[in-house]
Amino acid sequence: MSTAPESPLTGEAAGPADVVVGLVAAPGAPVEVADELAGDLAGALRERHPDVAWDVRVVEDGLVQPPADDAEIVAAARDRLLSEEWDLAVVVTDLPLAVDRRTVVAHASPVHGVAVLSLPALGAVGRRRRALQTTVGLVRTLLGDAEGDDDPAALRRRVRELATDPADTAEGVRFTARVLSGNLRLLVGMVRANRPWRLTIRLSRALTAAVAAGVFALVTADIWRLADRFGWLRLSTVGLGSVVAICATLVVGAGLWERARSRRVRKQVALFNLATVATVVIGVLTLYAALFTLALVGSLLLVPSALFAEGLGHPAAIGDYLELAWLTSSLATVGGALGAGLEDDDAVREAAYTHRPDATG
Template sequence: MEIEDDTPSTGEEAVVVLGVVAAPGQPIGLARKLVDSDLIEHVQTTFPGARWQIEVVEASIVQPPATDAQIVDAARDVLLEHEWDLVVCLTDLPLHVGKRPVVAHANAVHGVAVLSVPALGPTGLRQRARNTVTGLVGQLLGADAEYLREHRKSPSKSPLQHRVRQLGTDVDDEGTAFTARVLTGNLRLLSGMVRANRPWSLALGLSRALTGAIAAGVFALVTADIWLLADTFGWIRLTGVAIGSIIAITATLIIGANLWERGTSRQSRQQIVLFNTVTVITVVLGVAAFYAALFVLATVGALCLVVPQVFGDALGHDPGITDYLEVAWLTCSLATVGGALGAGLETDEAVRDAAYTQHPAESV
């Protein structure tokens, strides 16, 4: 696979800054040993395309007990503060995906990886940490395990080299031209980020939104005025209502949970464009899955609860399957608006956990 290099030539060497933020004690000691040994050479050899720099910061970014999402958010704040390109956080806290303990998480959307030092075990610590950090960097660049294996066979010909060079190039493009270049140059990365986030699982994590949607749907389904509106709207108006309801719950989730990221640094602008793009795509696809599930439920509910004789009397003609589908469609849209109201009651942590699932590193 060949990728056209659309990274502008600035005459300067591309530099990628990898930040390492480590908690006091064993994590910071291990971080300094890694930097003093061959970590930089190992990363440089594995991911050519730019000159790598590693900066180490000792900090307790969270106070235990802390969730994995809180660690990622805190590490992301440090990344933006120091204007790093990527960050790996070494912590002495345990990490989990669901109820399963893991060694590390890699979140390409945020550019943040978290490594639990105690989970590496008591022996061979430095080598295991070096290999794990290198694998995490690969995942932060947007590569899955299979892609990384292909990359290791021929790093100089891998599309990851283009990604590294682009990440390390400080561009001066402004406005839509910059945004378009970032997006077209990172289509594979974007698709990988969205796929890794599993947006279809978003609805399952939003209990309050689902409760609000069901309540609104039941109310709409047994209301004769809704039957009449569905019968007279036509597909154009029904489509407009559907799109409006999806936009409403998407905006509620993004704004309410403060998922939209802002930044003024030139070094962080590309990451922020990617982050916000993936945020919108993830939430829209998740809400679309939410909408599809509600449509199925509304159709079943209409067929079971709306009596044909009463339905026909309200419409003034014998109802057909099309009439029931129109009622289900409008009911689904109104229920989605009710879900938006419920989504406003969700905690920020619930929305973030649902929208940005943390995944264990494949290399550990």
């Protein structure tokens, strides 16, 4: 990915920068379609974003052995993307894909920078035209162009951010900070497309463990007294620790963190890791907020004020119920971390990286 020289007056690139899109096609009909698609795709992208030089490369590779689902295809394509040092990858496959028994035309994973196009779902009539339209839409999704985003200037900025590397002298934390500040809109689009608030709902073991721990804490008199005596500082510390615990369990335990294989893909790997952490953190915070709400409602309905006051040793006020809900939700989140440790790695990845299906029929 080349970087154009900057104008001394504006600080913006003086010439076009390259965005490399890899078209990975299975042998047979997919690679024939990809060869036909390459020129049209480059032209369509160039028309939308003339300030960027689009480099579309076709590679023949089956990636996976059938039967395989979209998650396996995305993982294999991600490995190829990093090894080839592309910016984005679109897989053209002849494997039929389905979600909940519905035929899927395409999937896009903005965090991975990978999309999958299923040829069988396009039908026999107008396949080339439909393939081009769908692929252009997939690239827009990979760029973080969410549905309903009608601001072409914002999308052009995201493309430029993808096509421009930070200074080569930036290392470590400084490099990551530059990636974050320079690609904030792209990062937000990637995370939003992931729908992180749905993360923990898809992890059954983590959710079950969290609810079980919350119920146990809610009906235990010792927890009542601890919540009463902890104070806001300790409650905050326990809450923060519980969130960090489950986030670390998900990211480290499921191997969601990537390492750059070469200097050229550092920026893309940094964006991937930032988007992964943001997705997991938002998902866990959503779980924490839901658990707090449930704990507060449960304590008000299930813990009689007289019994609560007897356990505390003083009259119970609304602040006491809030403290109990706070500690209960923190302990429930710790329980969720234990449950997350039992989740299958593939289940965690599937939950963390929600694809956008375009279903038909």
